[in-house]
Amino acid sequence: MRSNLNIFLLLFSLVLSAQQANIVDFKQAAVSLSFDVPQKLVNGHLAYSLEILKDTDSIYLDAKGFERVDYKLDDDEKKTDYDGRYVNVRHDFKAGSTHQLYVEWSVKPKKALYFLGWDNEAPNQIWTQGQGKYTSNWLPSLDDMNDKIEFDITVTFDKGYEVIANGQLMGKEVAGESIRWHYDMRKPMSSYLVALAIGEYDAKTEYSKSGIPLEMYYYPEDTAKFEPTYRYSKQMFDFFEEEIGVPYPWQNYKQVPVYDFLYAGMENTGLTIFADTFVTDSIGFVDRNYVNVNAHELAHQWFGNLVTETSGTHHWLHEGFATYYALLAEKEFYGDDHFYWQLYKTAKQLEAQDLSGKSTALLDPNSSSLTFYQKGAWTLVMLRDMVGDEVFKNAVQAYLRKYEFKNVSTSDFLGFIEEFGNVDLTVFAYDWLRNEDFLIDEAFNFLKSKSTFIHEFVMADCEVKSSKCNEYLVSGISDEAKSKIISQVPTLVNQQTFRSSVKVRQAIAQNLTKIPSELKADYESLLNDASYATIEAALYHLWMNFPEDRVKYLTNTRNIIGFSDKNVRLLWLALHLVTPDFEQSEKEAVYKELLAYSSNAYSYDIREKAFTFLDSINACNGICKQNLEQATRHHNWRLQKFAKQLLEKN
Numbered sequence: 001m002r003s004n005l006n007i008f009l010l011l012f013s014l015v016l017s018a019q020q021a022n023i024v025d026f027k028q029a030a031v032s033l034s035f036d037v038p039q040k041l042v043n044g045h046l047a048y049s050l051e052i053l054k055d056t057d058s059i060y061l062d063a064k065g066f067e068r069v070d071y072k073l074d075d076d077e078k079k080t081d082y083d084g085r086y087v088n089v090r091h092d093f094k095a096g097s098t099h100q101l102y103v104e105w106s107v108k109p110k111k112a113l114y115f116l117g118w119d120n121e122a123p124n125q126i127w128t129q130g131q132g133k134y135t136s137n138w139l140p141s142l143d144d145m146n147d148k149i150e151f152d153i154t155v156t157f158d159k160g161y162e163v164i165a166n167g168q169l170m171g172k173e174v175a176g177e178s179i180r181w182h183y184d185m186r187k188p189m190s191s192y193l194v195a196l197a198i199g200e201y202d203a204k205t206e207y208s209k210s211g212i213p214l215e216m217y218y219y220p221e222d223t224a225k226f227e228p229t230y231r232y233s234k235q236m237f238d239f240f241e242e243e244i245g246v247p248y249p250w251q252n253y254k255q256v257p258v259y260d261f262l263y264a265g266m267e268n269t270g271l272t273i274f275a276d277t278f279v280t281d282s283i284g285f286v287d288r289n290y291v292n293v294n295a296h297e298l299a300h301q302w303f304g305n306l307v308t309e310t311s312g313t314h315h316w317l318h319e320g321f322a323t324y325y326a327l328l329a330e331k332e333f334y335g336d337d338h339f340y341w342q343l344y345k346t347a348k349q350l351e352a353q354d355l356s357g358k359s360t361a362l363l364d365p366n367s368s369s370l371t372f373y374q375k376g377a378w379t380l381v382m383l384r385d386m387v388g389d390e391v392f393k394n395a396v397q398a399y400l401r402k403y404e405f406k407n408v409s410t411s412d413f414l415g416f417i418e419e420f421g422n423v424d425l426t427v428f429a430y431d432w433l434r435n436e437d438f439l440i441d442e443a444f445n446f447l448k449s450k451s452t453f454i455h456e457f458v459m460a461d462c463e464v465k466s467s468k469c470n471e472y473l474v475s476g477i478s479d480e481a482k483s484k485i486i487s488q489v490p491t492l493v494n495q496q497t498f499r500s501s502v503k504v505r506q507a508i509a510q511n512l513t514k515i516p517s518e519l520k521a522d523y524e525s526l527l528n529d530a531s532y533a534t535i536e537a538a539l540y541h542l543w544m545n546f547p548e549d550r551v552k553y554l555t556n557t558r559n560i561i562g563f564s565d566k567n568v569r570l571l572w573l574a575l576h577l578v579t580p581d582f583e584q585s586e587k588e589a590v591y592k593e594l595l596a597y598s599s600n601a602y603s604y605d606i607r608e609k610a611f612t613f614l615d616s617i618n619a620c621n622g623i624c625k626q627n628l629e630q631a632t633r634h635h636n637w638r639l640q641k642f643a644k645q646l647l648e649k650n
Contacts, residue, residue, distance in 0.1 A: 058093075152182075495518075
């Protein structure tokens with residue numbers, strides 16, 4: 001059944017299809033790259049195969065801030081027609097004609113490709129982050145997502161490093177002190193998904209049930225962290241192929257952690273690059289792990305890479321779908337309660353966004369990440385609940401198969417739901433796609449109807465303390481509900497409460513900030529928990545509450561590092577410096593260590609914490625201020641913003 005939904009959505013959409021996509025079709029690109037590392041320079045040449053769709057006198061490539069860029073069309077002479085943003089190729093092009101466009105260039109990228117290490121103690125790496133439209137900062141390409149190209153990439157680089165790119169590695173050739181790596185793609189993709197990572201890595205390969213190689217890279221020193229970092233990777237791949245019902249569309253799947261990445265992860269085609277802050281040991285896994293990001297980026301291989309939005313108006317087709325399917329994967333591993341708990345938390349976030357007056361419609365190209373990701377996922381949850389599993393899954397499969405390697409709009413997807421479900425989605429589309437507000441009551445009613453776990457959590461409430469609250473912490477309610485009660489009324493904690501799970505004990509550490517003397521011994525036991533978040537909070541609160549035992553606490557936690565951001569170690573160093581009767585002769589060495597963590601030899605998250613602690617104990621001066629000033633020019637926007645704000649404060 002077809003309604004007026006397509007017209008409705010098209011009228012609402014702000015899509016303006018780029019004119020060039022209707023004039024020329026770039027089909028294949030053979031890319032060759034080399035690097036001048038000291039100069040942070042990319043040198044390259046490529047050959048595009050293209051077909052002219054309409055008569056025109058020019059076509060162009062996007063190229064931002066290149067030092068040099070030349071082109072040659074077919075057998076013509078080499079030319080330069082470059083204005084700092086576009087390579088303009090002028091010719092009397094005729095519809096139906098095919099051409100070869102050869103391009104040579106040099107560029108020092110200002111974004112999208114980053115050189116790390118070599119001139120400091122950070123690991124030597126080169127990696128890319130296209131993020132929608134930035135690949136043209138290092139590769140003459142197309143910012144428009146609507147022209148999909150098959151990219152084959154050859155990279156020449158020094159021996160001793162792994163070079164990882166989209167596609168299948170076809171071979172390596174030794175060329176003096178360098179190696180030439182050849183990667184082949186078989187299917188087309190948007191230019192923003194072209195990716196590269198170079199560094200010192202080891203790798204392990206597993207195979208999916210369908211035979212797809214799953215290549216997982218890690219730093220040689222992180223062998224012991226491989227399993228907890230990549231936990232569930234093969235299971236989630238097999239789950240997605242079965243749940244989505246469409247085979248994985250690429251030759252292989254690679255995952256590579258990189259240093260000081262700009263985001264959690266990026267779903268480049270067949271090659272997810274993710275922040276090495278997710279590399280973890282088994283203890284760190286309890287509180288921070290890669291599972292959700294892993295699943296999210298893998299889901300993008302279908303939703304975003306196989307089918308790609310026509311414009312930002314339909315960005316939820318990427319992020320909402322990836323968020324939703326990542327939740328389904330976590331449900332497979334952790335159970336229904338976890339699934340509904342995550343939905344509950346995001347519903348509360350969306351409610352808060354509404355209350356702040358910052359809500360936007362899902363089809364607004366300028367919406368927040370919270371809207372695109374979480375409201376998008378909620379839209380799919382409610383849509384699937386409305387039409388049923390069979391209709392939903394059949395519609396998703398038909399949608400992916402019809403539009404594979406093409407570009408899509410929201411109406412393309414919803415049209416299949418209408419057809420398979422014999423429903424009219426006009427009202428649904430208004431409520432969930434066009435409406436700025438999140439339907440919080442409808443979402444909460446859904447959760448309470450589906451999950452006794454959520455119903456119990458909502459009912460367990462002690463914001464208005466009653467006699468019943470004393471019974472909650474010794475009852476059979478969930479850990480989440482107990483943690484909620486502890487956050488509301490920390491004074492309810494007693495000795496029996498400590499004999500709970502790691503999750504509940506963490507809530508005690510974070511919320512019981514004034515520790516009764518009768519609970520001192522129980523609270524001290526938190527320093528032995530298998531949770532770095534618990535240890536950090538417990539150390540700080542014990543140090544604050546019991547000055548007479550500060551030496552004991554610092555002695556007992558001396559060798560605990562914590563997460564990859566060294567959360568426990570950095571706190572320990574700061575507390576050491578402000579504990580006069582503890583190792584006075586070591587103060588200078590301790591200060592030097594804390595100060596060193598603010599330098600560019602360390603990752604952005606470690607530096608942020610070091611700056612924070614140095615500032616809190618009034619010790620950020622001299623070298624610290626120089627490091628802070630340098631951080632305002634860091635490539636990672638989070639550290640940049642943090643450093644500027646801290647400098648303004650001081």
